[in-house]
Amino acid sequence: MLISLIKKECSMWMKSIVFYAYVIILIVFYVSQLEGGELIRKPEPGGDDYGYIYSDDENIIMNGTLKDLVCDFESERDFATYPVGFYKSVTLSEGEREQLASCISRLCKMSREEWEQALVEYSAGYSVEYDELGRETVEEKVPWPIVVPSDMTYEEFEAIMEEVSDIIGPGNNYEKENLKEHAEVKMTYEQALLEYDNILYKDKVSGAYARLFCDYIGIILGLLPVFFGTARVLKDKRSQVKEVVYAKKAGTAAIVCSRYLGIVIMIFLPVLLLSFLPMSKAVFVAKTAGVKVDYLAFVKYAAGWLLPTVLFVTAFSYAITELTEGFLAILAGMVVWFTALFSSVTLQWAGWNLIPRFNSLGEYNLFLYLRPQLVANRIFYTVLALMLLGLTLTVYALKRKGVLKNGKVSENLGS
Amino acid sequence: MEKFLKISAVNFKYNLLPHLLVSMLLCLAAPLFIGTRNLDTYQVAKIMEAYLCLLGIILLIPVFIPDMNKDIRDLIASKRMPVYSLHIIRTLWALFFLVLMSLAFLGVLKGENCAFDFGEMFYTVMANALFLGGMGMFVFALFDQAVFAYMIPLVYYVINFGGRKHFGNFYLFSMQVGHFTEKHYLLAGGLIFMAGAVLLRKIVTSFSFVLS
Amino acid sequence: METEIRLEGVCKYYGKKQALKDVTMTIPSGMFGLLGRNGAGKTTLMKILATLHRADVGKVSVCGVDVKNSAEIRSMTGYLPQDFSMYGNMGVYEAMDYLGTLSGLSKGERKKRIPELLEKVNLSHNYRTKVKAMSGGMRRRLGIAQAILNNPKVLIVDEPTAGLDPEERVRFRNLLCEIAEERIVILSTHIVGDVEATCENIAVLDEGSLKFAGTVEELLNMAEGRIYTAEVSRMELEKIKKDYIVTGMLTKGSMVDVRFVSEEKPFEGAKNCEPNVEDAYLYLMNEKGGETVCL
Numbered sequence: 078m079l080i081s082l083i084k085k086e087c088s089m090w091m092k093s094i095v096f097y098a099y100v101i102i103l104i105v106f107y108v109s110q111l112e113g114g115e116l117i118r119k120p121e122p123g124g125d126d127y128g129y130i131y132s133d134d135e136n137i138i139m140n141g142t143l144k145d146l147v148c149d150f151e152s153e154r155d156f157a158t159y160p161v162g163f164y165k166s167v168t169l170s171e172g173e174r175e176q177l178a179s180c181i182s183r184l185c186k187m188s189r190e191e192w193e194q195a196l197v198e199y200s201a202g203y204s205v206e207y208d209e210l211g212r213e214t215v216e217e218k219v220p221w222p223i224v225v226p227s228d229m230t231y232e233e234f235e236a237i238m239e240e241v242s243d244i245i246g247p248g249n250n251y252e253k254e255n256l257k258e259h260a261e262v263k264m265t266y267e268q269a270l271l272e273y274d275n276i277l278y279k280d281k282v283s284g285a286y287a288r289l290f291c292d293y294i295g296i297i298l299g300l301l302p303v304f305f306g307t308a309r310v311l312k313d314k315r316s317q318v319k320e321v322v323y324a325k326k327a328g329t330a331a332i333v334c335s336r337y338l339g340i341v342i343m344i345f346l347p348v349l350l351l352s353f354l355p356m357s358k359a360v361f362v363a364k365t366a367g368v369k370v371d372y373l374a375f376v377k378y379a380a381g382w383l384l385p386t387v388l389f390v391t392a393f394s395y396a397i398t399e400l401t402e403g404f405l406a407i408l409a410g411m412v413v414w415f416t417a418l419f420s421s422v423t424l425q426w427a428g429w430n431l432i433p434r435f436n437s438l439g440e441y442n443l444f445l446y447l448r449p450q451l452v453a454n455r456i457f458y459t460v461l462a463l464m465l466l467g468l469t470l471t472v473y474a475l476k477r478k479g480v481l482k483n484g485k486v487s488e489n490l491g492s
Numbered sequence: 493m494e495k496f497l498k499i500s501a502v503n504f505k506y507n508l509l510p511h512l513l514v515s516m517l518l519c520l521a522a523p524l525f526i527g528t529r530n531l532d533t534y535q536v537a538k539i540m541e542a543y544l545c546l547l548g549i550i551l552l553i554p555v556f557i558p559d560m561n562k563d564i565r566d567l568i569a570s571k572r573m574p575v576y577s578l579h580i581i582r583t584l585w586a587l588f589f590l591v592l593m594s595l596a597f598l599g600v601l602k603g604e605n606c607a608f609d610f611g612e613m614f615y616t617v618m619a620n621a622l623f624l625g626g627m628g629m630f631v632f633a634l635f636d637q638a639v640f641a642y643m644i645p646l647v648y649y650v651i652n653f654g655g656r657k658h659f660g661n662f663y664l665f666s667m668q669v670g671h672f673t674e675k676h677y678l679l680a681g682g683l684i685f686m687a688g689a690v691l692l693r694k695i696v697t698s699f700s701f702v703l704s
Numbered sequence: 705m706e707t708e709i710r711l712e713g714v715c716k717y718y719g720k721k722q723a724l725k726d727v728t729m730t731i732p733s734g735m736f737g738l739l740g741r742n743g744a745g746k747t748t749l750m751k752i753l754a755t756l757h758r759a760d761v762g763k764v765s766v767c768g769v770d771v772k773n774s775a776e777i778r779s780m781t782g783y784l785p786q787d788f789s790m791y792g793n794m795g796v797y798e799a800m801d802y803l804g805t806l807s808g809l810s811k812g813e814r815k816k817r818i819p820e821l822l823e824k825v826n827l828s829h830n831y832r833t834k835v836k837a838m839s840g841g842m843r844r845r846l847g848i849a850q851a852i853l854n855n856p857k858v859l860i861v862d863e864p865t866a867g868l869d870p871e872e873r874v875r876f877r878n879l880l881c882e883i884a885e886e887r888i889v890i891l892s893t894h895i896v897g898d899v900e901a902t903c904e905n906i907a908v909l910d911e912g913s914l915k916f917a918g919t920v921e922e923l924l925n926m927a928e929g930r931i932y933t934a935e936v937s938r939m940e941l942e943k944i945k946k947d948y949i950v951t952g953m954l955t956k957g958s959m960v961d962v963r964f965v966s967e968e969k970p971f972e973g974a975k976n977c978e979p980n981v982e983d984a985y986l987y988l989m990n991e992k993g994g995e996t997v998c999l
Contacts, residue, residue, distance in 0.1 A: 081805050092793055094640055102647050110654055155530070166527045300650060301643075308639040315560070316835075317789040321847075324754045324783035325806035326854060328775065332806070407642045408514055408550065414650075478774070479757035 079331050086339025095308050099301055100347050103294075107351055110293050117276055117285065117362050117438060120269040127269035131443070132260040139225040139234050141259035143184050146241065146251065147223055150177060151196060158248040167246050180241050184234065186226045195222035248420070254428060275441035277366055283359035283374035285439045290355045290375065291382040292424075292435045294348060298386045299417055299432045303410030305340040306394030314402055319476075329474045333395075337466060340391050341384075348379055382451070385458040386431060392465035399472045427451040431458060495573065496581060503558070503582050511554045512589060515547050519597055531606040533613075537667035540617040544597055545664070546649075548621025551586040552686070553628040553641050555579055556693060560638060576694045583629075583686060590621055616667050619675040622682030623662070624649060629689035633696065706768040707733040709753065709858065709888060714762035716748050716912075723748045725912040727762070735884040737903035738892040739985060744909040746892035747786060750860050753890065754783040767857055779808065782851035786862040788843060790850075792836030796827055799835055800850055807854040821849040825879065841872040848876070852883060859883060861891045865898050877902050900981040908988060916988055920981060927984035933963050934974040949990045951983045965990070 090096045120127055132138065149156060155166035169177065178189045185192055202218030225234065235253065242251045250258070264272070276285045313319050322332065352375040363370035390410065397406035417431035424436035425443055427450045435444065475481040522528065526539055556579070559565040569575050594617045598610060624645040632641035649664060656663040661677040709731040716724040724745045738746050751757040752764060755774040764771040771777050790799040797818060804814040822828045825845040830838075838846065844864065851859055861880065865873045880889055881902050893899060899906055899920070906923065908916040916923060931951070936944060941960050944950065948970065952963035965987045969976070979987070 078805060078808055081811065085802050085805060089791070089794075094635060094637060095643065098640065098643060098647075102651075106651060106654075109651070109658060158527075166530060168529070297647075297650070300646070304639050304643045308637075311639060312791065316791045317787060318791060320756060320785040321783070321788060321790070321803065321850070322806060323756050324778060324781070324785075325803065326775070326779040326808040327806040403510070404638065404642060405514070407639070407646070411546070411646060418653075478755065479751065 078327060079335055082327070082331060082335035083338050083342070086335050087343055090305075090339065090343040093308070095304055096343055099305075099344065102297065102301065103347055103351060106297050107294070107354065111290065111355065117273070117282065117366075119273055119366070120266060122266050124266070127264040127266060129261050130264045130268060131257045132262045133257075134260065135231045135234075136225075137262065138256055138260040139184075139229065139231065141261070142234075142238065142251065142256055143181070143223060143225055144221060145259050146184075147181060147192070147196065149250075150174075150181065151193075156245045156249060158246055158250075167249070169244065173244050177241060177244055180237050180244075181223075183237055184225055184229070185223045186229075187223070192223050198222065254426070272439055272441070276439045277363075277368045279441050280439070281369060281371035281374065282363040282366070283356060283371045284378070285441070286355045286359040286362075287352070287374045287378035288435045288444060289438050290352060291378050292433075294351075294379075295383055295386055295432050295434075296418060298344070298348070298383055299390060300410060300414040302340065302344050302387050302390040303394040303407055303414075305344065306391050306396075307398045307404065307406045309336055309340060310395065310398040310402065323477045329470055329477060333466070333470050333473050337391060337395060337469070340395075341387055344387050344391070345379075345384060348383060349376065352376075352379060381455060382433065385455040385462065388462035389431065389458040389465070392462040392469065396465040396469045396472070399469050399476075427454045429454055429457065499578060499581050500585060503585060507554055507558050507582070508551075508585060508589075511550050515550050515589065515593060518546065518550065519544075519593055522597070528601060528606070529604045531601065531604075531608075533608040534668055534670070536601060536606050536608040536613055537616060538665075539601075540613055541620050541665045541667055544594060544617050545620035545624060547590055547593060548623070548625030548682075549628055549642065549645050549649075551590050552583070552622075552625025553632060553638070553645075555582045555586060555629060556632045556641075556689075557638060558582075560636070574694070576690050579690045579693055583690065586625075590625075591618070594618065594621070612672065613667075615679070616672075616675055619678040619682065620664055622686065623664070623678040624682075626682040626685030626689065630685040630692070633689040633692040636696070707857065707888065708767070709890075710763070710765045711749075712763040714749075714752065714759045714764060716745075716752065716757065717760050723912050724752075724759070727909075727912075727914045729907055729914060729917045731888060731890060731907075732905060733888050734905065735881060735903045736888065736890045737899035737906040738890060738909065739896065739899055739906055740892075740894065740909035741989075742894060743911075745912040746909055747862055749909065750783075750862050750890065750892055753858070754778075754781055754860050756783075779854065780856055781858045781860060782854060782856035784844075784847045784851040784859075784861045784864065786866070788847035790835040790843075790846070792834065794835050795832045796822065796835070796838075796846060797831040799846065800853065803850045804853050809854060817853060817855075821852065824882075825849045826875075840867050841869065841876075844868065844872075844876065845879075848879060848883075857887050859887060859889045861889065863893060864891055865893065865895060873898070874901075896982045896985050908985065910989060923981065923984045923988065924979055927965070927979035927987040929976060930965055930967060930987060931963065931977050931979040931983045932966050932970060932974040933961060933977050934971070935959050935961055949986055951986045 132141075155168045158167050181192065182189055187195070199217075199219050199222050204216045206214045206216070208214070235256075238251055238256060239253065242249055242253070245251065249255075276282060313322065356372075356375050359374070360370050390413075393413065394406040394410050397409055413431065420430060424434045425440065425447065427433035427447055433451055433454055435447070437443075472481060522539070522543065526543065527535070531539075559568050559575075565575075568578065594614060598613055598617075601608070602610065627645040627648065628641045631644045632638060635641070652659060652664040656666070661674050662681060663674050664678070666672070666674040711730075712728050714724055714727040715722065727745075727749065738749065740746050748757060752759050752771065753766065755771055755777050759771075766777055767780065769776050769780070790803075794802065800818045800822065801814055804818060809817065819828065822831070825848055827833075827842065827845055827849065830842070833842075835843065835846070848861070848864070851861070859880075864880065865876055868876060877898060880891060883889060884902075891898070891903070903920060905919055906916070907914060908923075934944075935956075937959060941953070941962060944962055944964060948964040948966055950962060950964045954961040963977075963983070964970075965983065966974070
């Protein structure tokens, strides 16, 4: 019965304007954001710009962070934080600045007077010149003087940074996850070549493209399923079929799950079909480079990366709408999407965010580094989705028995 | 006048209230994740264009919700008062609260020592809110499908984050880069959408003709 | 195998308001009419039988199965709610197919039964007609067809004839009678004529209490000898209306043929006559006060 009901749900969606709008939006979004994007090319030796890379070197992280912190502190401006992506400036009180200064002192093992003096000397010897093309040349007469002493362990450093982070408040640049960002270094030719080889042989080309695909498509899949869940529940209300369906033999689980899976299928199938486009690009690149392509990469990435998003957002809107029978789920979904998209700290980041980002082609090693958090994240949202589905089942069962009604107070008296 | 008050009261109690509460929540929740102190004009523009303008969607789309049911629609259409005057009254109330909340919000920002031109920012938020809300109303009137009516403007809003190149003069986030011209287009577009929606709804009701 | 529905001391509350008050009765197989004013508790009772509501107090069993066992009950009942509707953009056949699937019918069974039933309710030429384009009568017929898709032992029909034209109403009643040949059909109505024409057994609910349960015959017997007719002038009519329960009148020029209830012969010229179900019903509702009559 479940299979046959799912089929019926799917054919219902085939007649729905919401579904067609979804497909069109998906295609438009793909074309406008991803089509024609970069192709992977082999780096040539002797180039001067292979892009940047975040260093894993703890020493570089520690010193980079300290330098940024001192600059932020001394510029006397408010600290920039992004609690959910929007800029929020934080002005520290005199006491808090005092605390922060002591953190800096502990990081460089210098007194406040010492490092402030060092900074003055550095600034005196620092100049920037622009040529007629606007290119800048930085001249440093004195090397950057405020550094982390060599006996500082990374754990000690992290502990102090945690204090710093607490002082400034949520969403700041010195949170543990963001420390690596202060260690941006230029990529060498060897690193660039290694990067390229990783794409060819470890990612089999298609993996790199699949990640970029998931990154972009994940953004709209964080929102669009909301409309499906709400539309499905309200369709029953509007067509006044609730009671007819309630009285049928079909179990609550069969009814709710068939609707849920119907939505998930109708959302996920177009995504899979769409992935043929970047897939073909990957095949082309792989053929040119003469390597074997992984044809299943897109399916694997989409199922592991995008499906949990779809599962969660669908369950979220389904549960809320079943409970309230109104449009609240759309607004709530909007808030969730908004928060998720703009609280992503960097463009290569998963954390516990609903929409994991990986906005680059390649960077296999960075992906390997992020993979454990991505996996944990995706499992988390799948579990959350199942819990919400359980909630929906309970609500539907109670409504069916007449215990719960519409989530509204009014009770119609039967005649 | 009595009629106007009666219709307004009924609309307020049975239709507008929950949406009004959500709107207020949106405004009150703002300081939780948006800085409201000492902002420069671009930062204020970002709040207006990307946050506060959502009030337009929340407040304007419900204008048609009470007579979504065809029987109710027919019933209302059978009364002496023309349907569009009902819709216009509801729209006006939605606009009233939209204006009120935007003014209050901007007032608070001024009080928090943000630097911006009050009139310009008010115009900005109105333009975006009316464009998005009006778009929703128009889709609602055309397809008689509430979820779809929320979907289209929200998606339009979302894809605007992708950059301005596809949207021309109807780009929502222009003030964040200091362009004001778009706001005239958005406001005009919003007004046309709203008028078109009310007109379309009148046609739909009088012919009981529904595209869906 | 039992083929009857039993209710014992059933109570149902909506907040403070009591919708059913200690209802005890047995519904045998065949057509069963549930009469009562609007708001008397008929729909509540039917929803309890269809497992859409739960009784707060009391025991209900359908063909020997407790209604708490909702899965089993649902597989042996068919339910047609008061305002039956279906997804507007579904065609007739598609709607039946969908509801058939929900009733747990296999593809083969659906293919066999749906055309049969649509034939029975005279919708065999409307397979592709969209629900939103159907008239009230057609929709009701679709409703009854979907309710008997799973060949239920019990069919529960709420206000089936409300809003139908006389022709449609008669056709619908006959259809229900046909269906009732091999099962229990419970229909609720406030139109006495429906019951008179079709039901052998009836129950009358009033403000949640059971006022009467028994056969139509028994109801008629109660009013036997208490229904009078008289030809009176319009002036006199006003007085009669004040003193008696008037169950019918027919104006003939300046005179009126009036039909009313009276315990004894009221005045000269009044003639005793055979009661019909409507007379008996009105007598019951007005004369018998709060008393429950279970024969």
